[in-house]
Amino acid sequence: MTESDGIWSKILNLDRRIITIVAVLLIVWPLVKPIGLPIVVNKYTYQVHDLIDSYPEDTVVFIDNAIGLGYFGAMGPAFIDVLTHMTSKNFKIVCFSGLTPEGPITFWKCWNAVPKELTDNYEYGIDYVYLGFMTGGESTMIKAAENLHDLFTYDYYGTPLKDIPLLENIGNYEDYDIVLYCTSSEDYRGMMYRIWGETFKTNLILLAQRAVVPVNMIDAGLIKGYVRGLRGAAEYELILKRPGAAIAQLDAVSMFFIWMLGIVAIGNIAFFMRKREAKAG
Amino acid sequence: MTQFLPYLQAISAVLTIGTLSFLYGENPYYRWAEYTVIGIATGNWLMMAINAIQNAALGSLLAGEYHVIIALILGVLYFSRFWGMPWLYRYPIATLTGIGLGLMIRGQPGVVIKNIVGVMWPMTADVSGIGAVLGALSLILGLSYFTYTKEHKGFIGGMAKTGRYFIMAFIGQRFVGEVSVYITVLIGRLSELVNYLLGRGI
Amino acid sequence: MATRIHLRRTLPLLITLIAGVLIILDFFVSGLPVSSQSVPILSKWATIIWGFAMPYSVLTLVIDHLKIIKKQTPGRWYYSIWMLVLIALMLYQGFTEGTGGDLYTELFTYMAAPVLSTVSGMLGLYALAASFRVWHARTPEALTMIIAGYLVVLGIIAPIGEIIWPGFGPLANFFNDYVFKAERTVFYIGTSVSAILLGIRTLLGYETYYMRVED
Numbered sequence: 001m002t003e004s005d006g007i008w009s010k011i012l013n014l015d016r017r018i019i020t021i022v023a024v025l026l027i028v029w030p031l032v033k034p035i036g037l038p039i040v041v042n043k044y045t046y047q048v049h050d051l052i053d054s055y056p057e058d059t060v061v062f063i064d065n066a067i068g069l070g071y072f073g074a075m076g077p078a079f080i081d082v083l084t085h086m087t088s089k090n091f092k093i094v095c096f097s098g099l100t101p102e103g104p105i106t107f108w109k110c111w112n113a114v115p116k117e118l119t120d121n122y123e124y125g126i127d128y129v130y131l132g133f134m135t136g137g138e139s140t141m142i143k144a145a146e147n148l149h150d151l152f153t154y155d156y157y158g159t160p161l162k163d164i165p166l167l168e169n170i171g172n173y174e175d176y177d178i179v180l181y182c183t184s185s186e187d188y189r190g191m192m193y194r195i196w197g198e199t200f201k202t203n204l205i206l207l208a209q210r211a212v213v214p215v216n217m218i219d220a221g222l223i224k225g226y227v228r229g230l231r232g233a234a235e236y237e238l239i240l241k242r243p244g245a246a247i248a249q250l251d252a253v254s255m256f257f258i259w260m261l262g263i264v265a266i267g268n269i270a271f272f273m274r275k276r277e278a279k280a281g
Numbered sequence: 282m283t284q285f286l287p288y289l290q291a292i293s294a295v296l297t298i299g300t301l302s303f304l305y306g307e308n309p310y311y312r313w314a315e316y317t318v319i320g321i322a323t324g325n326w327l328m329m330a331i332n333a334i335q336n337a338a339l340g341s342l343l344a345g346e347y348h349v350i351i352a353l354i355l356g357v358l359y360f361s362r363f364w365g366m367p368w369l370y371r372y373p374i375a376t377l378t379g380i381g382l383g384l385m386i387r388g389q390p391g392v393v394i395k396n397i398v399g400v401m402w403p404m405t406a407d408v409s410g411i412g413a414v415l416g417a418l419s420l421i422l423g424l425s426y427f428t429y430t431k432e433h434k435g436f437i438g439g440m441a442k443t444g445r446y447f448i449m450a451f452i453g454q455r456f457v458g459e460v461s462v463y464i465t466v467l468i469g470r471l472s473e474l475v476n477y478l479l480g481r482g483i
Numbered sequence: 484m485a486t487r488i489h490l491r492r493t494l495p496l497l498i499t500l501i502a503g504v505l506i507i508l509d510f511f512v513s514g515l516p517v518s519s520q521s522v523p524i525l526s527k528w529a530t531i532i533w534g535f536a537m538p539y540s541v542l543t544l545v546i547d548h549l550k551i552i553k554k555q556t557p558g559r560w561y562y563s564i565w566m567l568v569l570i571a572l573m574l575y576q577g578f579t580e581g582t583g584g585d586l587y588t589e590l591f592t593y594m595a596a597p598v599l600s601t602v603s604g605m606l607g608l609y610a611l612a613a614s615f616r617v618w619h620a621r622t623p624e625a626l627t628m629i630i631a632g633y634l635v636v637l638g639i640i641a642p643i644g645e646i647i648w649p650g651f652g653p654l655a656n657f658f659n660d661y662v663f664k665a666e667r668t669v670f671y672i673g674t675s676v677s678a679i680l681l682g683i684r685t686l687l688g689y690e691t692y693y694m695r696v697e698d
Contacts, residue, residue, distance in 0.1 A: 012616070014615070016609075016612040017304060017305055019611060019612045019615055020304045020605075020608040020609070020611065020612055021304065023608055023611055024301070024304070024471070024608070027464075027467065027468055027471055028471055028475060031468070031471060031472050031475040031476075032475055032479065037642050037643055037646060038642065038645075038646065039642045040642065040645045040649075040652055042639075042652075042656070043656070068599065069591060069592065069595065069596040069599065070466065070595075070596050070598075070599025070600040070602075070603055071466050071469075071599075071600065071603065072469065072596060072600070073465070073466055073468065073469010073470050073472060073473060073600055074462070074465035074466045074468070074469045074600075076469070101325055101326045101328075101329035101330070101537075102325065102591070104329075104582060104583065105588055105591055105592060108583075108588070109592070132332065132333075132336065133329045133332065133333055134333050134336065134337065134530060135330060135333045135334070135337075135530060135531075135533040135534040135536075135537070136337075136526075136529050136530030136531075136533045136534075137381070137529075137533060138381060138384045138385070139380055139381075139384065139525075139526040139527075139529035139530055139533075140526075140529075140530050140533075142384065142526050143523075143526045143527065143530060146523065146526075147523065150341075150523065150527065151337065151527075151530065152336055152337075152340075153336055153337070153339065153340020153341065153343075153344075154336055154340065156583065157583070160340075190389075190392075191384075193388075193392050194384070194385070194388030194389060194391075194392055195384075195388065197392070198388050198391040198392050198395065199387075199388050199391075199510070209462045209465065209466075210458050210461070210462055211458060211461045211462075211465075211639055211640045212454060212455075212458045212635060212639055212640075212659060212663070213659065214667060215659060215660050215663070215664040215667075216396050216399055216400065216664045216665075216667045216668045216671065217396070217399075218399075219399035219400070219664065220392070220395035220396045220398065220399035221395060221399065222392060222395060229461070229462070229465055230465040230468070230469070231461075231639075231640060231642075234642075245469075245472065248472070249465075249468050249469065249472050250642055252468045252471070252472070253461070253464065253465060253468060253640065253641055253642075254641040254642055254643035256464050256468070256611075256641075257457075257461075257636045257640060257641040257643070258641070258643060259611075260460070260611050260614065260636070261633060261636060261637075263611075263614075263615045264614055264615060264618050264629065264632075266615075267614075267615045267616065267618065267619060268618070268619055268620055268629070271619040271620075271621075272620075282585060282589075283585045283586045283589060285586065285589065286589060286593075289589050289590070289592075289593035289594065290593055292593060292594060293592075293593040293594065293596075293597040294597075296594065296597045296598050296601075297597045297598075297601050299598075300597070300598050300601035300602060300605070301601060301605070303605065304605065304608065312562060313562065313565070314598050315598065316562040316563070316565055316566045317565070317566075317569060317594055317595070317598065318594070318595045318598035318599055318602075319544075319566055320565065320566035320567070320568070320569025320570050320573070321569050321573055321590060321591055321594045321595035322591075322595045322599070323541055323544060323566075323570050323573075324569060324570040324571075324572065324573020324574055324577070325573055325577075325582075325591050325595070326537050326541070327537055327538060327541045327570070327573075327574065328573060328574060328577035328578075328582050328587075329537075329582060330534050330535075330536075330537035330538055331534075331538070331577075332582060333530075333534045334531060334534035334535070337527070337530045337531050337534065338531050338534075341527065346527075348524055348527075348528075349527065349528070349531060351528065352527065352528035352531040352532055353531060355528065355532050356531055356532045356534065356535030357535065359535045359536065359538075359539040360535075360539060360542070363542075368490075368491040371491070371495040371694045372494075372495055372498065373532045373535070374495070374693050374694065375495035375496065375498040375499045375502075375693070375694065376498055376499075376502055376525075376528065376529070376532060377529055377532055377533065378499050378503075378685065378693050379498060379499035379500065379501065379502025379503040379506075379686065380502050380503070380506060380525050380526070380528075380529045381529070382499070382503045382682040382685055382686055383502060383503035383504070383505065383506025383507050383686075384506055385678060385679070385682055386503070386507055386679055386682045386683065386686075387506060387507045387509075387510040387511070388510075389675050389678065389679055390675075390679065392671075392675065393671065393672055393675045393676070396668045396671055396672070397668060397672070399664075399668070400664060400665050400668050412657060412660060412661040413661065415661045415662055415665075416660075416661035416662065416664060416665045417665070418665075419661070419662045419665035419666060419669075420665040420666075420668060420669060423665065423666050423669035424669055424672070427669070427673055445624055446623070446624060446627050447662060447665070447666055448666060448669070449624040449625070449627045449628040449631070450627050450628065450630075450631035450658075450662065450663070450666070451631070451662075451663050451666035451667065451669075451670070452628055452631075453627070453628035453629060453630070453631035453632035453635070454631050454632065454634075454635045454658075454659070454663050456610070456614070456628075456632060457632045457635050457636050457640065458635065458640075459610065460607050460610045460611065460614075461607075461636075461640045462607075463603055463604055463605075463606045463607030463610065464604060464607035464608075466600050466603045466604045466607075467600065467601065467603070467604020467605070467607055467608070468604070469600060470597060470600035470601050470604060471604075473597075474597075
């Protein structure tokens with residue numbers, strides 16, 4: 001065995017722990033000392049922003065918040081940005097959490113992170129209401145679309161729905177001008193396309209983790225816009241001119257992927273060099 | 282905010298590092314973190330479920346919708362294993378399966394048809410010549426790879442082989458998309474940890 | 484004997500069929516009283532029945548861990564005690580101050596969320612290590628896969644790509660808008676058709692995997 005063979009084999013057998021620990025260090029570095037890489041805003045983020053902007057004051061938004069608390073770091077900024085935009089336009093907000101029991105905690109965490117100058121104008125029960133978590137999966141979504149008052153008897157605080165002024169004339173999909181679905185899980189998107197997109201044909205905006213936009217669903221007309229996780233949140237912050245957590249974290253995404261692309265390239269070089277030398281040997 | 286907040290914030294930092302220690306190898310520190318999350322999450326899910334049942338069922342009963350009693354009985358049948366009649370467990374499962382399948386079967390064909398139409402006649406994308414042709418070609422070639430009724434030989438074989446390249450390109454894109462999903466979660470968590478350790482506040 | 488079989492096997496299958504057919508009928512045939520009146524009821528039932536699944540799972544978990552504590556399984560029983568204490572604490576807080584209470588929220592936010600997010604994130608790190616070992620361009624197809632991955636990372640996911648070369652963004656978006664969209668549709672067609680066929684088979688009673696419980 002030649003010395004070169006040894007080197008390439010050693011590279012290919014590099015300990016997994018070294019790869020992952022270097023990745024963690026490269027992620028932490030820009031979080032400690034931000035680099036400030038410029039971000040190009042994607043047309044799909046503009047599409048969501050322009051769609052929300054096109055609606056007038058008092059537009060009714062129905063939100064299904066299915067962001068798990070473990071995914072708050074990745075999804076939270078996007079939801080906060082969209083809520084910031086909606087509250088700046090004085091939209092009426094009706095929110096519940098189907099599918100994840102952590103929804104109530106993430107909703108309030110996001111709501112409390114929206115700038116105070118916007119939420120101070122919002123009165124609970126008149127401008128916004130949070131209904132809480134409800135089990136049932138797809139049937140809950142159907143019920144929320146067909147008859148909200150049949151699904152929930154009380155809101156999150158135990159107030160009967162009939163005593164909430166905002167919900168006097170709001171009860172089904174025809175009353176929702178926009179439906180915003182926020183999810184940190186891939187499993188439930190199929191339900192959402194079927195119910196909100198296909199069955200009830202609402203103006204559905206999807207907020208999800210994947211950075212690659214599901215263009216097939218947009219072109220199918222099932223969703224009207226897509227905010228793509230942390231990258232989408234950073235772009236949204238740029239459009240709103242309100243820099244926040246997402247922009248700060250995107251440098252770490254770049255550092256991680258530079259490392260990933262780098263070691264894949266190194267792995268391929270080592271693979272072919274070892275193969276070539278094995279043939280020559 | 283409670284008086285326990287500073288201690289809980291410190292515990293969250295300790296738990297994060299404990300979980301990351303699994304990268305080095307299985308250890309008791311990680312195990313403690315794992316059991317902590319199972320305990321807290323399970324307690325939360327149970328509380329939320331109790332509240333949800335209360336919200337959905339109690340209100341309906343008080344409003345005179347007595348049919349929910351059947352749903353409550355079916356729900357209780359989940360626990361039939363504990364009183365020696367495990368076959369009763371099939372009833373709530375059968376009900377949920379029927380409802381779920383009905384909802385899926387009625388909605389899914391429309392979604393699929395719209396997807397196909399969306400590829401051929403996109404509503405939002407600029408129909409640039411090359412892109413639209415490439416998209417239609419990609420759809421047909423990809424579908425031909427998954428067609429098993431004819432052997433992949435000759436013209437069909439050529440189509441399937443070309444379709445494989447498009448499918449592999451999609452899988453490559455999908456893989457990095459999945460990695461980005463998980464890594465952004467980790468970055469969010471590490472960001473909070475760094476902010477806490479540097480005194481920037483969570 | 485026949486009654487036993489009907490109660491334990493036939494009746495549940497019949498319930499699945501009736502529930503499924505009513506929901507499908509309501510969508511495709513408008514104005515049918517039997518389906519239009521029963522579907523809101525069935526949806527309500529599903530919401531309530533689903534709610535009981537969680538307490539059942541929790542009870543099973545608690546019983547399993549009580550067995551571990553009773554047996555004093557080495558290396559495990561003290562973790563089980565810790566876990567049960569935490570479940571009890573969350574229930575106590577939930578019933579006394581409610582699920583919107585400060586301490587309840589803080590317990591979940593600072594003791595569960597860090598671990599949940601770190602565990603999910605570690606999957607990304609393991610995928611990274613796996614890609615080093617596995618993503619080798621052994622065949623032209625594998626090379627295509629790697630190139631597509633590189634393009635999407637540099638053009639869509641990481642901002643640094645567009646700093647290296649501004650063309651990465653438009654190129655990646657072009658492929659996403661046409662090629663990947665079509666392939667996503669291919670997979671969607673495949674999985675949807677399979678799901679619909681499996682659903683129909685289950686409704687008709689040919690698939691009974693969901694009923695695998697001891698008699």
